[in-house]
Structures are given as structure tokens and as C-alpha cells.
Amino acid sequence: MSETVWRVAIPSPLRRLFDYLPPDTPVSGPVAGRRVRVPFGSRQLVGLVVETGEADPAMPRSRLRRISRLLDEAPVVPADMLRLALWSVSYYHHPPGEVLEHLLPVALRRGEAATRSAERWWQLSEEGRHLSPGDLARAPRQQRILARLQQAGGALPAAELQDLGEGWQGVMRRMEEKGLVAGEERGLTVALPSEPVDGGVALNERQQTAVEAISSHLDGFSCHLLEGVTGSGKTEVYLALMRRILAQGRQCLVLVPEIALTPQLTQRFRDSLPARIGLYHSGMNERERRDTWLAARDGELDVLIGTRSAVFLPLKHPGLMILDEEHDPAFKQQDGFRYSARDLALVRARQQALPVVLGSATPSLESLRNARDGRYQALALPKRAGKAKPPLIRTVDLRGQDLDGGLSGQLLTALDRHLRAGNQALLFLNRRGYAPVLICNQCGWTADCSRCDARMTYHRGRGSLDCHHCGNSRRLPRACPECASEKLGVAGQGTEKLEQVLSRRFPDVGVVRIDRDTTRRRGEMDARLQAAREGRARLLIGTQMLAKGHDFPDLTLVGLVDADQGLMSADFRGPERTAQLITQVAGRAGRGEKPGEVLIQTRVPDHPLLETLIQGGYGAFADAALRERNEAGFPPYSHLALLRAEAHQREAVNAFLEEAVDEGSRRASQELLLMGPVPAPMERRAGRYRAQVLIQAEARPALHALLRDWAPWLEGLKSARKVRWSLDVDPIDLF
DNA sequence: AGCACGCCGACT
DNA sequence: GTCGGCGTGCTC
Numbered sequence: 001m002s003e004t005v006w007r008v009a010i011p012s013p014l015r016r017l018f019d020y021l022p023p024d025t026p027v028s029g030p031v032a033g034r035r036v037r038v039p040f041g042s043r044q045l046v047g048l049v050v051e052t053g054e055a056d057p058a059m060p061r062s063r064l065r066r067i068s069r070l071l072d073e074a075p076v077v078p079a080d081m082l083r084l085a086l087w088s089v090s091y092y093h094h095p096p097g098e099v100l101e102h103l104l105p106v107a108l109r110r111g112e113a114a115t116r117s118a119e120r121w122w123q124l125s126e127e128g129r130h131l132s133p134g135d136l137a138r139a140p141r142q143q144r145i146l147a148r149l150q151q152a153g154g155a156l157p158a159a160e161l162q163d164l165g166e167g168w169q170g171v172m173r174r175m176e177e178k179g180l181v182a183g184e185e186r187g188l189t190v191a192l193p194s195e196p197v198d199g200g201v202a203l204n205e206r207q208q209t210a211v212e213a214i215s216s217h218l219d220g221f222s223c224h225l226l227e228g229v230t231g232s233g234k235t236e237v238y239l240a241l242m243r244r245i246l247a248q249g250r251q252c253l254v255l256v257p258e259i260a261l262t263p264q265l266t267q268r269f270r271d272s273l274p275a276r277i278g279l280y281h282s283g284m285n286e287r288e289r290r291d292t293w294l295a296a297r298d299g300e301l302d303v304l305i306g307t308r309s310a311v312f313l314p315l316k317h318p319g320l321m322i323l324d325e326e327h328d329p330a331f332k333q334q335d336g337f338r339y340s341a342r343d344l345a346l347v348r349a350r351q352q353a354l355p356v357v358l359g360s361a362t363p364s365l366e367s368l369r370n371a372r373d374g375r376y377q378a379l380a381l382p383k384r385a386g387k388a389k390p391p392l393i394r395t396v397d398l399r400g401q402d403l404d405g406g407l408s409g410q411l412l413t414a415l416d417r418h419l420r421a422g423n424q425a426l427l428f429l430n431r432r433g434y435a436p437v438l439i440c441n442q443c444g445w446t447a448d449c450s451r452c453d454a455r456m457t458y459h460r461g462r463g464s465l466d467c468h469h470c471g472n473s474r475r476l477p478r479a480c481p482e483c484a485s486e487k488l489g490v491a492g493q494g495t496e497k498l499e500q501v502l503s504r505r506f507p508d509v510g511v512v513r514i515d516r517d518t519t520r521r522r523g524e525m526d527a528r529l530q531a532a533r534e535g536r537a538r539l540l541i542g543t544q545m546l547a548k549g550h551d552f553p554d555l556t557l558v559g560l561v562d563a564d565q566g567l568m569s570a571d572f573r574g575p576e577r578t579a580q581l582i583t584q585v586a587g588r589a590g591r592g593e594k595p596g597e598v599l600i601q602t603r604v605p606d607h608p609l610l611e612t613l614i615q616g617g618y619g620a621f622a623d624a625a626l627r628e629r630n631e632a633g634f635p636p637y638s639h640l641a642l643l644r645a646e647a648h649q650r651e652a653v654n655a656f657l658e659e660a661v662d663e664g665s666r667r668a669s670q671e672l673l674l675m676g677p678v679p680a681p682m683e684r685r686a687g688r689y690r691a692q693v694l695i696q697a698e699a700r701p702a703l704h705a706l707l708r709d710w711a712p713w714l715e716g717l718k719s720a721r722k723v724r725w726s727l728d729v730d731p732i733d734l735f
Numbered sequence: 736a737g738c739a740c741g742c743c744g745a746c747t
Numbered sequence: 748g749t750c751g752g753c754g755t756g757c758t759c
Contacts, residue, residue: 005759013736018759041758042738056759064759721755 005055006031006067008047009100010040011109015712017050017096019059021066033075033082035111037068044068046111048077048100050086076114077103078297081314084348091347091704092729093711094337102337103312107290116291118185122172123155128180141171142180149181157186198272203240207233210379211240214357217377218244218320221350225326225371226359228381230587231388231551234359235265237381238322239272241357246275246302250319254305255341257328259283260525261549262305265324269303280306280313308333308341311348318354321345325548326358326367327580329732338728342367361587362580362618365626366636384591391558391589391596393614395605405501406493411559411599412505418557419509419538423594425557426540427498428547428585430565432515433457434497435490438465438476442485447477451687458490459517460497470686498541498561512537514546547584556596558589563602567609570681571733572634575609579621582613635730639700641707642734643693643714644680645725650689652722653677657693659719664695664710671702681734688724694734 005019020038022031031049038047055064077085077100085103089096101109108114128146136143144164149156161168175181203211214224214237228234242252252275256262259281269277278292278301292313295301299316306313308331323331323342331341342358349356358367358376371378384390396410404412406429418425435458438447447456449467456465458476466473479486493501499513512528519525525545531537532552540546540555566578582600590596602610613621630637643660645653657677664674676693683689697703711727714720 008759010758011736012758014758016759020759038759040737043758059759718755 002054002057003061004052005064006036006052007050008036008038008067009050009096010038010045010047011097011101012040012045013095013098013715015093015095015715018047019053019055019064021064022052023067023070025070027070029073030075031070033077033079035071035076035108035114037071037111039065039068046071046109047097048103050082050096050100071111072114076108078314078316080352081312083351084312084344087347087351088337088339088344090708092337092339093704093707093727098337102309102339105286105289105293107286108293112290114294116294117287120158121155121184121186122149122158122161122181123184124149125179125182128175129154131180139171141168142175145171145175146180155184195274201236201272203236204233204385206381206383207237207240207385210237210381213377213379214241214355215244217355218248220353220355222355223346223349223370223376224355224357224379225363225367225376226357226379226381227363227371228359228361229384229390230361230584231384231591232361232381233385234324234381235268236385238324238357238359239269241320241322242269242273242275242303245319246273248319250317251296251299251301251315252303252320252322253310253313253315253318254303254322254324255310255331255345256305256307257325257330257548259307260545261324262307263526264549266305269305273303275302276300277303277305280304280310282307282309311341311344318352321349321354321356322359323356324359326360327362327364328360328548329577332730332732335726338726338731340730340732343730362583363622365576365622365629368622369626369636387593388591389595391586391598393586393598393600395563395600395602395610395614397605398601398603404505405497406561406601407498407501407559408601411561411601414557414597414599415502415506415539415559418597419506421556422554423556424532424535424538424540424552424554425559426542426546426552426555426585426588427502427559427561428542429493429495429498429561430543430581431457431492431494431562432496432517432543433466433468433494434460434500435492435494437491439489439491440480440483440485441487441489442480443483445480445482451684453682453684457494460500461517469682493561495541495543502539502541506539509539510537511539511541514540514542516543516545519545544581547581547588550588551591552588553591554594555588556590556594558585558596558598560585560598560600563600563610564604567602567604567607572629572632573733575621575625575628579609579613579618579625583618633696633698639697639703640731641695641697641703642728642731643676643695643725644690644728645677645692645723646685646688646690647723648688649722652719653689653691656717656719656723656725657691659717660710660714661693663713664693664706667710668695668706669702671699672697672706692734 006022007017008020010018032051034049036047036049037044081103085099089099133143226234245252280292296304297314304313323345326342333339345356370376396408401408415425437455438458447465449456449472451472452467452469454469456467459466463476464473465476495513495515499511503511512531514528532540586598589598612624645656647653661674673696677691680690
């Protein structure tokens with residue numbers, strides 16, 4: 001008769017759980033989902049109990065160690081989220097301890113108490129409740145406090161009373177002595193319910209149809225792909241659905257690809273939903289994250305807005321999940337536990353019987369295919385809301401042209417025309433810095449990064465050469481380090497140069513550049529966006545950052561300075577990315593009454609992607625791209641996993657990957673294809689050599705059958721210790 | 736990943 | 748004589 005053990009997920013890179021003897025003290029209630037402190041080797045670690053079970057008979061009893069301490073009196077992680085995490089472990093073939101870590105905010109991972117920060121509240125006593133302001137005629141400050149508390153329904157957190165002015169605490173103290181108010185420590189309520197100012201804008205016909213279609217599936221799993229062109233009003237559809245869910249007393253989880261998109265969405269929600277709204281993203285500190293996490297779990301927040309990691313937010317009464325900009329690659333974690341928040345949202349919805357809405361103007365090919373095959377309900381908002389017209393898009397052939405800072409005559413003329421008319425223009429260039437190449441005109445030397453297979457970018461303002469791949473930076477040399485010539489020149493252009501050229505050419509319109517360099521400082525992004533929104537800046541220059549979300553009402557011209565960057569991408573997802581980016585950027589042009597114009601500069605104006613996109617729109621592009629994926633046997637018509645490895649010695653990488661491929665091929669069934677090892681497209685990065693093996697499968701089960709045994713085997717390899725390696729299931733790029 | 740243990744080189 | 752270099756093995 002073997003004895004009961006607790007199986008614990010330990011924060012370590014090992015792909016297994018560890019068995020422990022239960023604590024000495026008696027325990028009541030379920031243990032799965034509770035945190036424990038356990039001895040692990042020579043250390044004490046915080047682990048999460050996954051289940052109880054019988055000890056492995058092969059394991060000598062003497063090697064079992066005992067749980068040191070039970071940290072929770074009840075499970076911190078609810079059963080439904082534990083289930084999602086365990087599913088992720090088996091799907092991504094990632095160590096359970098590291099996956100389980102993603103379930104908890106950092107503060108709880110460290111073993112801190114699972115309670116929210118306390119906050120001081122003031123509330124009216126019975127006597128205070130019935131007092132009228134006249135009763136405090138001789139104490140105007142007390143009167144004001146009374147009025148505020150009565151207005152708020154009897155209680156307010158101290159934080160909300162700061163505006164009462166210097167010394168209000170003393171006044172409050174006197175009221176406390178009179179028995180009018182009482183102080184109380186409450187668990188932090190992260191938000192008070194917002195008071196909507198608009199009760200819901202009237203929906204147009206298409207929006208209404210979408211809302212109705214989704215609403216008939218709110219009581220179980222369903223997935224809806226809401227394909228809405230920029231400006232078609234997807235947010236109104238979200239809001240209408242959320243209102244229904246909130247009315248049922250259930251919670252909504254809204255995922256967005258990046259933090260920058262949360263403020264405007266939050267404001268929008270506050271304006272039109274009677275809900276307590278919580279945020280969850282990496283810009284918050286540990287305490288804030290813990291408080292929001294616990295409040296979401298305990299049902300004290302109604303709407304949660306977050307980035308990728310918020311897919312793991314527990315909800316007491318989950319009712320709806322929304323993924324906005326579902327195609328965005330930011331939903332896939334790119335290191336460590338490489339999960340896709342979009343795919344996990346779907347799994348979570350299925351497990352927890354929830355509806356999920358995927359929204360995008362440019363859906364991913366995977367989602368489009370799922371919609372076409374009837375796995376998702378396809379809903380379209382094909383027209384811009386109101387009177388807005390789609391923009392006019394054309395290409396500009398750069399071949400044989402004299403350019404000024406990379407700008408063609410046509411683009412400059414168009415800029416002049418739109419700015420003269422008092423409108424705004426946006427120039428998009430996905431390359432920051434002044435110039436991507438510094439070259440010696442005497443001997444041909446170029447400034448290369450010493451740690452990467454890449455050129456260093458010249459930043460004029462800083463007077464430096466920076467590597468955008470590893471952060472390496474050095475001062476701009478005065479002369480060529482090879483031949484000492486002072487004839488150093490640059491080639492190509494980045495946003496910094498664009499800004500310089502355009503400021504000179506259009507000195508009176510206000511030029512503002514928005515990229516990672518100009519928005520590094522806190523609040524700088526907002527300040528610049530604000531200048532653009534208010535019309536103080538009418539010429540906007542930006543990288544990807546500017547492609548999503550932000551709307552400028554007077555923006556009528558969009559120029560893509562260099563479309564060829566994207567068109568030349570070698571990755572199988574390159575065309576999809578490029579089409580999405582062009583469509584998203586183009587969508588910035590023209591709102592309301594003003595028609596928009598889009599100019600795409602290229603040296604390959606007859607590129608099939610561009611022709612299809614311009615003539616048939618994103619839908620036509622997607623049709624063509626899906627056909628190509630099908631013919632080439634790429635996702636979504638096949639399934640991929642990528643084994644990556646990197647090390648300071650190229651030999652260590654090759655040795656590991658070759659052993660991996662040998663063994664993998666031996667184990668793999670016929671339907672699997674192992675390719676590699678091949679060097680990564682940029683082989684050396686930050687001083688490390690990188691290479692990879694691609695595994696391709698027609699059907700998932702065969703792929704997972706291999707990974708299930710192969711991953712633990714790799715973990716045990718001696719050559720694995722000399723490299724950093726990782727498995728990426730459903731990689732989104734092959735680099 | 737940590738961390739301990741172990742077996743060889745240049746130092747107070 | 749030791750401090751410490753990192754190869755190797757283990758973690759219930």
C-alpha cells in the first residue's frame with residue numbers, strides 16, 4: 001500500500017512535477033491550486049500543488065521529502081485556471097513549473113500573502129447618514145465632507161478625498177470623535193464603478209446584426225470573428241455585448257496587443273459601461289498586479305483589460321472574452337514559455353464554456369480559415385461608420401527617380417497639397433535612426449556590429465552608432481577605422497532623417513516624429529499624440545508604433561516611404577504581415593467627411609501582393625495567400641514546431657541540434673518532416689550563434705506524439721547543457 | 736536554472 | 748599551502 005503524495009510544480013526548467021509527502025500538520029479542504037514551500041535540492045522554493053496521488057513505487061520512500069509549509073488556506077489558483085495551465089503544459093511541451101508561474105502575479109509567486117493591499121476608507125455612521133448639511137452650519141469643511149460621503153452612498157476611499165484640500169484629515173478626525181464617521185481598512189477595490197455618460201450609441205445595421213448574432217450564443221462556447229475595416233465601429237459592437245454580459249452579473253476579459261492601446265480603450269469603456277474596470281499589463285507594479293489579479297478572481301472587477309498575460313487572469317463569473325487586433329503577433333510570447341494568448345483564449349473559452357470574439361480589420365490567415373470552415377462565426381463590418389469613404393490607394397514607382405531623403409516627387413507634391421488644404425499627413429517608415437548604413441566612401445568599410453551579423457544604425461542626434469539587434473552602441477568615428485579617410489557617408493534613411501528633411505521643407509506645419517527613440521521618456525508618447533490630435537503638429541512621421549489604434553480626424557494623406565522592406569521578407573508569414581501593416585496604416589487616412597489618400601512607394605509596383613491588395617483589398621489578398629500556403633504546405637494547412645538553440649560557440653549549437661535531429665528522425669512517424677539544422681537568418685546575434693530545426697506535420701497528433709517524448713529526451717542530453725535551447729510550438733516566425 | 740561537488744592551476 | 752576555474756550530476 002503506497003502512500004499519498006502531493007504533486008508539485010516547481011519553478012525550474014525541468015519537464016516534470018515533483019512528489020512530496022504532505023505537511024505534518026493536518027490539512028482540510030482541497031489542496032490543488034495551493035502554494036507550498038518545499039525543499040528542492042539545497043534550496044527552499046515556492047511551488048504550486050497540482051494534484052494529490054500515490055507515490056511512485058519505483059521511488060524509494062527515503063528520497064521523498066516533506067512539504068515544509070502550506071502557504072494558503074484555500075486554493076489561490078481556481079481549478080478552471082489550473083486546468084488551462086495543465087493543458088498548456090502538454091501543448092507547448094514546456095516545463096510545468098515555468099508555465100504555472102505565468103498563472104500568478106510575481107508577488108504571489110514569491111510566496112507573499114494572497115490578500116489585497118489595504119486601503120483606508122471613511123464611511124458615515126448611522127447618525128451621519130441622517131444628518132443634513134444645516135446641522136453643520138458652523139463647520140463648512142465638515143459640511144463638504146458630509147456632502148461628498150452622502151453623495152457617494154455613504155463611503156469613500158481616502159484616496160478619493162485628497163481634493164478636499166490641505167488638512168482634511170484633521171477635519172475628518174473631529175467628525176470621527178463626534179461619531180459621524182468611522183474609518184475602516186478595506187481590501188483595495190481597484191476601481192469604482194464608472195458612471196457611463198453615453199448609454200450606448202445607436203448601432204448601424206451591420207453592427208446590430210453582429211451583436212444579435214453573437215448574443216444568441218452567450219451561454220456556452222462559441223467563437224466569432226469580427227472582421228471590421230478601420231473605422232467601422234468594432235468597439236461599439238464590443239460595448240453592446242459587454243453591456244449584456246454585465247447585466248447578467250458576469251465579467252468580461254478584453255485582450256489588446258500592447259499597453260499603448262489600453263488608455264483609450266479604458267476611457268471608452270468608462271464612458272459607456274456601468275462597470276468596475278481593471279487593468280493588467282507589464283507597465284504596472286507588483287502590488288497593482290496582485291491587487292487586480294485577486295480582485296478579478298474574487299469577482300470584484302467587472303471588466304478586465306490587459307495584454308497577453310491577462311489571458312491567465314482568473315475570473316469568478318467569466319462571461320465573455322474579446323481579443324482586439326487578434327492578428328497581432330504581440331499575442332505570441334517570444335521567449336521562455338512561448339504561448340499564444342489568442343490560441344489559449346480559444347482553449348479557455350472552450351473549457352469554461354464562454355463566447356469569444358476575435359476582432360480585426362486584417363484577421364490572421366488562421367482565423368480566416370477557421371471562419372471559412374465554419375469553426376468560427378464570421379461577421380463583417382465592411383463599411384466605415386457614418387459617411388466616411390475608404391481611402392484611395394496607389395503605388396509610386398521609385399525606379400529611376402531622384403529622391404529627396406527617400407521621398408519621391410509624387411509623395412512630396414501630395415504632401416504639399418494636403419498640408420496646404422489644412423489637413424494632416426502621416427509618413428510611415430519602419431526604420432528608426434538617421435541612416436541604416438554608415439560607409440567609408442574611400443575604402444568601402446561599413447560600420448558593422450561586433451556582436452551581430454548586422455549593420456549599425458547611425459543616430460545623428462546622439463552622434464552614435466547603435467545596433468538595433470543587441471543594443472550595442474558606440475560613438476560615431478570621425479574617420480574610417482580601416483583607411484583613416486574622413487569621407488564617411490550614409491546610405492538609406494530612417495525616421496530621424498525623414499524628420500530633418502521634412503522639417504526643412506515644411507517649416508510651418510509642425511513635424512512630429514513618433515518612434516521608440518522619441519517616446520522613450522514617460523509621457524512623451526502621449527504628449528506627441530496629443531500635439532497631433534490638437535492639430536499643433538500636422539505632419540506625422542512614425543514607425544510601426546503609429547500603425548495601430550491612433551486616430552487623427554484631419555489625417556487625409558498616408559505615405560508608406562519604403563514598402564519594399566516588407567515585400568522582400570523571406571519568412572512564410574512575411575506577406576501576411578506586410579499586407580496587414582499596409583492595410584492598417586492605410587486605414588489611418590480619411591475619417592468623417594474627408595476622403596483619404598494613400599501612396600505606397602516601391603521599386604516593385606507590379607508585385608502581386610501589392611496589386612492584389614490594392615485592387616481587391618485585404619480579403620482578396622487573404623484568398624491568394626491562403627492558396628499559396630496550401631500549395632506550399634504551410635500553416636494553417638500544416639503544423640509546425642521549431643527547435644532553436646544558441647551558444648557562444650557555433651560548434652556547441654551544431655552538436656546539440658544534430659544529435660536532436662538524429663534522435664528525432666528515429667522517433668518521428670512517417671507524416672513528420674524534420675528540417676535542419678540550419679543557421680538562423682541572422683546567424684550571430686548579441687555574440688551568440690543561432691541555429692534551428694523545423695518540424696513540420698500534416699496533423700497535430702503526430703507532431704505532439706513526437707514532442708512529448710523528444711523534449712524530455714533533449715533535456716537530458718549532455719550537449720544541451722552547453723547551449724540555450726527552446727521549443728516553439730506554432731512559431732509565428734522562423735527566425 | 737541553481738547549486739554542490741570535484742579535480743586541476745596561480746596566488747596571498 | 749589555499750582560492751577559484753568550470754565540467755558534471757542532481758533536484759521528489
